[in-house]
Amino acid sequence: MRLRTLGVHPEIIEQVATCMRVGRVIWLQNGRFSFEEQLPDSHVGVGGDRAFLFLVEASDGQAMDIVAWDPATGRLATWLGEAWALGQNALLQQHTLADSAPLVWRTVPAWLNAGRRGLVVIRLQVAVLHLRGANTLIAEDVPHGRQLKRLSGANGSRIMVPANLMGSGA
Template identity: 35%
Template sequence: MANLAGLLDPPTHQRFIRLAHLHGRSLKQREIDRFAELGVPALHLGSPWPILVDKVVFEGVFFSFADDLGVLGELAFTIVVFSNAGMIDVAAWQPETERLAVWRGDGFALGERQIHLPNPLAGGLHVFRSPIDWLRASRRGIVIVQPQFARAVLADVPVLVAEDEQHRKELQELFLFSGPQIILPEVASLEDAQ
């Protein structure tokens, strides 16, 4: 029985991430309604893990939970970062200011698990500038939170799908002279249709 209990109990790091994230509050109906107005169905807000709201302090690409610092902080949406190892970090996102940051620094991108478990029918790994577009796309693809690691983390991904031409150029700058092929959604859609 002890072995079964060990299998069902997540590793300490994942439990730590889960408990920290669950300190936040659930979304209020008006927040859910606002997401719906922006094209994000309620189901996309809760699966595979719910988006919550918490008070945070942004510090560049990192944030701290305000309660941990004993300060008021500012409200932000918090989203768990999943990788192949499970829950590895929490991201805080404030749409009004377009700030996006990670708590522990272990997370590279929202949707990170898809980097190593790609959908073979997707025509490439979709990269979004903002969590709102990622949520509209049912959390399919990634949102880069720590661009300084893009070259190392995405080096083996054959094709990235940018949102538009400007975004394609921004992604190319992350890779300098080598890296994945970066295409636009129209090209990916044409390849999917063939």
């Protein structure tokens, strides 16, 4: 599937070409994936799915995980099980989470169109722990804000929707 058909702007596609790759993956049950090439020889060529691949860095800039994304289904999974969100490294580099208001995007195309500012949650239970210190989270729209509030439970974060995003669908 082409990114342009998903609404990703052409200038964004040029920018992300340096941080994104395409590979064949096998989706595993636990929110993880394996590269098709990692399978035993008898299983290579079983028809792994094409997916976009993103490197996720730790706060020190070192590679920590790879995230696979299937644009046809929106499915996200991690290779090593370390990453909890696309964009988490920028969030973790901030000095204090309490002073920031992270943008939380519902979809990868919305995140890409935002210049990869903010994050897309992959592993909700882990993300809730990391976002615990945020006084405010910024959602895409009101329904997304309600979903974040419901999913974050006792987190206590305020959920806001920027006026320029309200009703835009992202």
